[in-house]
Amino acid sequence: MPNNVVAKSLCPYCGVGCGLEITADNRVRGDRDHPSSQGMLCVKGATILESIDKDRLLYPMVRESLSEPFRRASWDEALGRIASRLQQVRLSTGPDAICMYGSGQFTTEDYYVAQKLLKGCLGSNHFDGNSRLCMSSAVAGYVQSLGSDGPPACYDDLERTDCAFLIGTNTAECHPIVFNRLLRHRRQNPSMRLVVVDPRATITAQAADLHLPLQPGTDIDLLNGIAHLLVGWGQLDEDFIAHHTTGFAAFAETIRHYPPEVVARRCGITIEQLEACARLWAASKRVLSLWSMGINQSIEGTAKVRALINLHLLTGQIGHPGSGPFSLTGQPNAMGGREAGGLSHLLPGYRFIADPAHREAVEKAWKLPTGSIAPQPGRTVWEMILALEAREVEFFWIAATNPAVSLPDLDRTRRALARSPFTVYQDCYYPTETAQFAHILLPATQWSEKTGTMTNSERRVTLSPAFQQPVGEARDDWQIFAEVGRRLGLVEQFAFDTPASVFAEFAALTAGRPCEMTGISHERLRQNGPLQWPLSSGSPPSTASSRLYTDHRFATPDGRARFAAVHARGLAEPPDPDYPFILTNGRLYGHWHTQTRTGRIEKLRRLHPAPFIEIHPRDATQLDIHDGDWLEVRSRRGTARFAARITAAIAPGVLFVPMHWGSLWADEAEANALTHSEADPDSSQPELKACAVQLVKVAAS
Numbered sequence: 001m002p003n004n005v006v007a008k009s010l011c012p013y014c015g016v017g018c019g020l021e022i023t024a025d026n027r028v029r030g031d032r033d034h035p036s037s038q039g040m041l042c043v044k045g046a047t048i049l050e051s052i053d054k055d056r057l058l059y060p061m062v063r064e065s066l067s068e069p070f071r072r073a074s075w076d077e078a079l080g081r082i083a084s085r086l087q088q089v090r091l092s093t094g095p096d097a098i099c100m101y102g103s104g105q106f107t108t109e110d111y112y113v114a115q116k117l118l119k120g121c122l123g124s125n126h127f128d129g130n131s132r133l134c135m136s137s138a139v140a141g142y143v144q145s146l147g148s149d150g151p152p153a154c155y156d157d158l159e160r161t162d163c164a165f166l167i168g169t170n171t172a173e174c175h176p177i178v179f180n181r182l183l184r185h186r187r188q189n190p191s192m193r194l195v196v197v198d199p200r201a202t203i204t205a206q207a208a209d210l211h212l213p214l215q216p217g218t219d220i221d222l223l224n225g226i227a228h229l230l231v232g233w234g235q236l237d238e239d240f241i242a243h244h245t246t247g248f249a250a251f252a253e254t255i256r257h258y259p260p261e262v263v264a265r266r267c268g269i270t271i272e273q274l275e276a277c278a279r280l281w282a283a284s285k286r287v288l289s290l291w292s293m294g295i296n297q298s299i300e301g302t303a304k305v306r307a308l309i310n311l312h313l314l315t316g317q318i319g320h321p322g323s324g325p326f327s328l329t330g331q332p333n334a335m336g337g338r339e340a341g342g343l344s345h346l347l348p349g350y351r352f353i354a355d356p357a358h359r360e361a362v363e364k365a366w367k368l369p370t371g372s373i374a375p376q377p378g379r380t381v382w383e384m385i386l387a388l389e390a391r392e393v394e395f396f397w398i399a400a401t402n403p404a405v406s407l408p409d410l411d412r413t414r415r416a417l418a419r420s421p422f423t424v425y426q427d428c429y430y431p432t433e434t435a436q437f438a439h440i441l442l443p444a445t446q447w448s449e450k451t452g453t454m455t456n457s458e459r460r461v462t463l464s465p466a467f468q469q470p471v472g473e474a475r476d477d478w479q480i481f482a483e484v485g486r487r488l489g490l491v492e493q494f495a496f497d498t499p500a501s502v503f504a505e506f507a508a509l510t511a512g513r514p515c516e517m518t519g520i521s522h523e524r525l526r527q528n529g530p531l532q533w534p535l536s537s538g539s540p541p542s543t544a545s546s547r548l549y550t551d552h553r554f555a556t557p558d559g560r561a562r563f564a565a566v567h568a569r570g571l572a573e574p575p576d577p578d579y580p581f582i583l584t585n586g587r588l589y590g591h592w593h594t595q596t597r598t599g600r601i602e603k604l605r606r607l608h609p610a611p612f613i614e615i616h617p618r619d620a621t622q623l624d625i626h627d628g629d630w631l632e633v634r635s636r637r638g639t640a641r642f643a644a645r646i647t648a649a650i651a652p653g654v655l656f657v658p659m660h661w662g663s664l665w666a667d668e669a670e671a672n673a674l675t676h677s678e679a680d681p682d683s684s685q686p687e688l689k690a691c692a693v694q695l696v697k698v699a700a701s
C-alpha cells in the first residue's frame with residue numbers, strides 16, 4: 001500500500017471500474033496500480049466521499065399501509081415481518097407471488113445470495129436486475145452470435161486499435177476514463193481514427209474524425225449498409241468466414257437490400273458519409289466497436305448488437321489485439337450480476353433457467369432437492385409491473401435501485417407500485433422517490449462500509465474492502481438476504497460468515513463455464529490486485545489483459561460464430577402529425593442515474609443545476625421558442641416541463657433531455673414520464689431511448 005493510503009477501493013458508479021485510493025486525510029484519488037483506470041478518475045469518482053454521510057437511511061422502519069408514517073423498528077422486528085410474510089405468501093398463494101428487483105450497484109456477493117434465496121430456496125425465479133434496462137440486449141446479442149455472454153475485448157484494446165467505432169454511446173460523458181484512454185492513444189498515434197454514430201453532436205462526437213448524425217432508430221440500416229459496401233468492395237475475410245462462422249449466405253442475401261442510396265436516405269446522412277465510414281472499416285486492420293444504451297435500449301436492441309457483431313465476423317476482426325465488439329457496461333457491477341445469474345432467465349455461472357442440466361447443477365451445489373428451481377424463467381421487471389397491476393404480486397422486494405424514476409411510463413409504473421400489498425425497500429439513502437411505495441425500509445451499507453467484488457466492462461474483478469464502519473444500523477445486502485434465509489429455516493444454505501465465503505461458493509459454481517472464476521478469490525484479489533476472468537484454479541493469477549476467442553473457437557456448440565440476417569424495424573413509436581418530434585434522453589457527465597447519490601454532492605449539483613431540453617434552431621424558430629423558454633413536452637403517456645436550450649448539436653425533429661431528474665430534484669422534469677414500455681422481444685429491454693412527443697411553449701424566458 002503506498003504511503004498515506006489507508007485503503008484501495010473501487011468507484012461504485014459506472015462500469016469503467018476505476019480503482020480508488022483513500023488517503024489518511026480522507027481524500028480520494030485514482031489508483032495508479034489499477035489496470036483499468038491507471039490512476040485516472042472522473043468528477044464522480046473524485047467527489048464520491050462527499051456522499052457517504054448524506055441523507056443515509058439509519059435504521060429499519062415499518063408501517064402498515066402507504067398512508068401511514070413510518071416508525072422506527074428493530075432489525076429483529078423488520079426481518080421477522082419479512083420472513084413471516086414470505087412464508088405466508090409461499091404457502092397460501094405460492095412462490096409466483098414473490099418478486100425481487102435488484103441492481104448493478106450490488107456486489108457479486110449480494111447478487112449471488114439473492115439468487116440463492118429467491119430462485120433456489122423460495123422457488124421464485126422472479127428476480128430481475130436493473131441491468132434489464134441497461135445491458136440485456138448486449139447479453140442476448142453475445143449469446144446468439146458468439147454462443148455466450150461476455151465482452152470479447154479488453155481496455156488494452158483501446159490503445160491498440162486503428163479505428164474506434166463508437167455507436168450509441170456518449171463515452172466522453174458516460175464512460176470518461178475509457179474515452180480518455182482512446183484520446184490519449186490517438187494523440188500518440190495520429191493515424192488512428194475515431195468514428196462516432198449518434199443523433200446528437202455530443203462531446204464524444206465533437207472529438208470524432210467522422211461523425212454520423214443518423215436518425216434515431218436507423219442503426220441496423222447503417223450497419224447493414226456498411227456490410228453491403230464491404231461485401232461489394234470485396235473487403236471481407238473469406239478464410240475467417242469459411243472456417244469460423246455460419247449463416248453467411250442468409251446474411252449476404254439480407255444486406256443486398258441495403259444499398260447506399262437507400263441507407264443514406266433512411267439514416268439522414270449522405271452517401272459520402274456512409275462510404276467514408278465503410279472505407280475506415282475496410283482500411284483498418286483493427287476496428288474496436290464500443291456501444292452502450294443507444295444500441296441496447298431499443299425494441300431491436302439484440303438485432304442491433306448482432307448487426308454490429310456481423311461486421312466483425314465479416315472482417316475477421318475479433319479475438320485480435322485492438323479489435324472486436326465491446327459493450328460498455330452502465331453500472332459498476334452489471335457484469336457481476338450477469339455472472340451471478342442476476343436476471344430473471346439466468347442462474348449463476350452464465351447458466352440458463354430453461355436448461356434442465358443447468359438447473360440440476362445449481363440445485364446440487366445449493367444442496368437442494370431436484371426440482372427446487374422452477375423450470376420457467378421469471379418475470380422481467382416490466383412483467384413485475386404488469387403483475388402488480390393484475391394484483392398477482394403479494395411480496396415485492398426492491399433493493400439498491402429507484403424504479404419510481406428509472407422505469408418507463410412512470411405514471412403507470414407508480415400506480416402499479418402503489419398496488420403492492422407488501423413492499424420491502426432496501427437502500428442506502430432516504431428519501432428516494434421509491435421509498436414512498438414501501439411498507440418496510442431496510443438500511444443498507446454502501447461501498448465504503450462493505451467488502452465485496454465487482455466486475456467491470458472488461459471482465460476484470462476488483463475487491464473493494466470496507467474501510468469505514470457502517471452508519472447507523474446499516475447492514476450489507478447479502479447479510480440481509482442470508483439472515484432472511486436462515487429465518488426461513490435454511491440454516492445450512494445461508495451459513496456464510498464472510499463475503500469471502502460467499503464469493504468462494506459462487507466461484508466454485510463457475511467451474512468449466514465461460515465466465516470461470518475458480519482462480520479468483522478474495523485472498524488472491526487482495527494479493528494480486530484486480531483479475532480478469534476466465535481464470536481457472538490451476539492458472540497463475542495475472543493482471544495482464546486478456547481477450548476471448550483468440551483461437552477463433554466460439555462458445556456455440558459447433559465452435560462457430562453466427563451471422564445474423566436481421567432487417568431494420570425502426571422505432572416502436574415513430575413521430576406522426578400528432579406527436580411530431582422524437583424525444584431521446586441520456587446522461588450528463590457529473591450525474592448518475594436518478595441522482596440518489598450525485599444529487600447529494602454539492603459540486604455535482606452546481607455542475608448540472610437544472611434539467612433542460614435541447615432543440616434544433618430550425619424547430620425553435622418555427623415554434624417561436626427562445627433559449628430559456630419553458631416547454632411542456634407531451635407524449636401519449638404523460639407530460640414534463642423543461643427550459644429550452646437551442647443548439648445545432650441536436651438534429652432537426654429530435655429533442656434531448658437528461659434522464660437524471662426525479663420528483664425529489666425538480667418539478668415535472670422526468671424523462672420517463674414520457675417514455676413507453678415497448679421492449680426488445682429477445683432481451684425484454686425497453687426502448688427508453690426514443691418516443692414520439694409534441695411540444696408546447698408554456699412560458700417565455
Ligand code: SF4
Pocket residue numbers: 011012013014015016017018037040041042043044045046174175176177178
Ligand atoms: Fe467512477 Fe466511472 Fe468516473 Fe471511473 S469513469 S471514476 S468508474 S464514474
